[in-house]
Amino acid sequence: MLRQFLSKIISLCTVSRYREANPKVSGRAWVLATLVLFSTIVSASEKIDSVRVWQAPDSTRVVFDLSGPVAHSIFTLDKPDRVVIDLKGTLRTKALFSIDLKDSSIAKVRSAMQNKQDLRVVLDLKTPLKPKSFLLKPNAQYGHRLVLDLEGSVASVKAGNAASSKTVSTATPIKKQQKRVAGGRDIIVAIDAGHGGEDPGAIGGKGTREKIVVFKIAKSLQTELNKRKGIRAVLTRKGDYFLKLKTRREIARKKLHADIFVSIHADAFKNGKASGASVFALSRRGATSTLARVLAEQENQADVIGGVSLEDKDDVLAGVLADLAMEGSMEHSLTVGKYVLGEMGRVTKLHKKHIEQAGFAVLKSPDIPSILIETGFISNAKEERNLNSSAHRKKLSKAITKGITKYFEQHPPPGSKIALRKSTEALYAKHTIRRGETLSKIANRYQVSLATLRRVNAMSQVDIIKIGQTIRIPNS
Template sequence: MRLFLCLMVALAANLAQAATQIEGVRLWPAPDHTRLVLDTAGSVEHNVFALSGPSRLVIDLKNTSLKADFSKVDLSGSPIERIRSAPRNGSDLRVVLDLKSDIKPRSFVLEPNQQYGHRLVVDLIDEKGSRLERAASPTVTQDSAGKRDIIIVIDPGHGGEDPGAIGPRGTREKDVVLRMSKTLADLINKQPGFTAKLTRTGDYYIGLRNRTLLARKYNADLFVSVHADAFRTPQPSGASVFALSQRGATSETARWLAQSENRSDLIGGAGGVSLDGRDDMLAGVLLDLSMTASINASLGVGSSVLGQLGGVAKLHKPGVEQAAFAVLKSPDIPSILVEAGFISNPKEEQNLATEWYRNRLANAIMDGIHEYFQRTPPPGTLLAWQKENQKGGGQVSRYRIQRGDTLSGVARQNQTTVSELMRFNGMTDDRVMVGQTIRIPSS
């Protein structure tokens, strides 16, 4: 019996000492950091430290050997000049990153998920924040009379090591929403009086709080996060629009009041409110008022977007839903989250993978945004000036429908809404025919 116990102890010790392997490596450069991901055969103990003169990052991995080929990693767009490695202490592995400049490292391990196995993640953070600052410099274009654009910040969900939901055929949410967001940004930028900005322009991950931080740095009038839903069964389908719930608003108010550093930089969006120098009671009242106004505006624009989406896609729910999503928690910026459909539904996955369907959804979202801001343009914007100067109008112009025209496109070109054109022309739906002449109200 004693011999059996000794053998079991020895076997357990050998298993504990058994080496794992680095089986793969991926690199995700982003504006504010670069993420290095090492795929390992099992969980791994590690230690990370930075060195200067020259700049290096050392990653020590216990009981680990190298199977992957570091020489094949594309280092472009990252602060890494070279990756080298060597055995250490017999069974350990040392990986050294030769860097172009000093960085701040952050590391953690991830458990297996539906796409990846065990992983060691090392973030190389730009200590000066220079790349993020350059990427997020506020941009507010103005016309010759000083009337500014409405700024829409579009947030493609997930990215990089986070693929989001994955459809039955392998379609990844992060890819679908990035393509659709770029299309939406192009549509917005072509519209007079609007400017669009993207939180990410490539395949990399941005933290949820940093997404709202970017919206604040851009002085956004509206934040639109784009996702594709998933469920454990393939049956659910349809697009959805979310705004922040009251429960989410309450928790966020408490967070802002608890963190004193927020007092000065709230509010960087269109509201221009500051809590700096206020006592807690007054700051709480101001923050509650701002949050309430933000949620009401979010519900308004969400309703317009949902109404337009209903014309091109099935809706999951008939009204704007509310939830405590972290990316919706800007107290000063109206924010909505659009679920373009269920990527877990085979038919909707097939649709979302096609450019024509994503274009239809992007056009519908643009129409909803345009419709909302036509009704309630922010002060000082080109749309607000146009609305003010059209109040005494009453003149009518006429437009002959050309091949490829849609009523929503004609409405956008003429700074009006689809519903207004339908009402003005006595139309019962938004269908138009080539050669048809419609009347357009103008100032």
């Protein structure tokens, strides 16, 4: 066998040298010689079927779809920055030549066979990045995968390209917002568009992907919420990339210092007839219905499909659920969920008239109200059409905004603009000026001095009032 192998190598070298010396020898003969050689000595049996690259604000994920489990190793090189991935017994395939690298931190992908049986893939990077890799076993959506996470900000890549532009941090610090500000701070709503990147979420009959429509709804909801004074909405996921369920909660709580977490979904059910929107809160015990349990199980699969390495498994359940703080935030989740469901019921069909509960991992924040909105069933033909309509998405967004605003009008967080406005409102009554009224007549009627009336309405000595104008009357 060894002798046969060596003789093939020698024959290859001979052909090669012969070809260099005789450029006129037909290319076909050369290819044939090479093919014969490969078919006998190559023992590489696995191959890369496809490669996907997902760019997140502070990391790049490269996913290799493999024909089977493959032993691999990685290392980095600098000047220029590179990541090298060695895959044992793997063939060099076409998949490596058509990788979409747009806007990613990877400049180029190169590959070569080593010892005729192992594959070496070299990623040329635009900036130094920290690689982490792990293998994933097959699931409902994918076969064997090798995931390579390159940690580091793409913002620094862009800044590097345009030397004059400042580095734009994607993690806008909102902490300042939380400090005591004269006039109060904005209430922060974290909008979490479900799924993303490797995880497409549910897929409709017409091929609509949940991750795409829910991102559009999230953006539309952000626009509607930001029209409200004293409310600021921020997205946890800003593009098409995967976020772990745990990371979604952490972004909301630690990075955005959110006052509420709203996760947006559009799920599928095996029965295509299932229809209507639902709102969910976390349940500490069992689910309130079979559907709630099934959907929670489906949603919690996101980490498996999107790809999480073993050491990153989300184990918050046990610890956090024992926490009493959870009780309080769950009660608030039910209240806000009820308001949102009520408003949604005016613009779309509801699956059930009451808020449901199940063990959704993404809702396990101990200290902020968290709800998950299933905006409709993507598995239902009519609802899939609706979800693809921007007019319908806008209607949903307006309704959700109304529900959230109603909740914060009743439960404004201390120090927020809405809380301050409400405490000011409590000090004064309002009076709308009618024909024939003068300021002194009004003062008389409410038994306050003219001077007080002028002061609380910031008026000068010359009392100019108009019909229809609203003025403040101190509540004695």
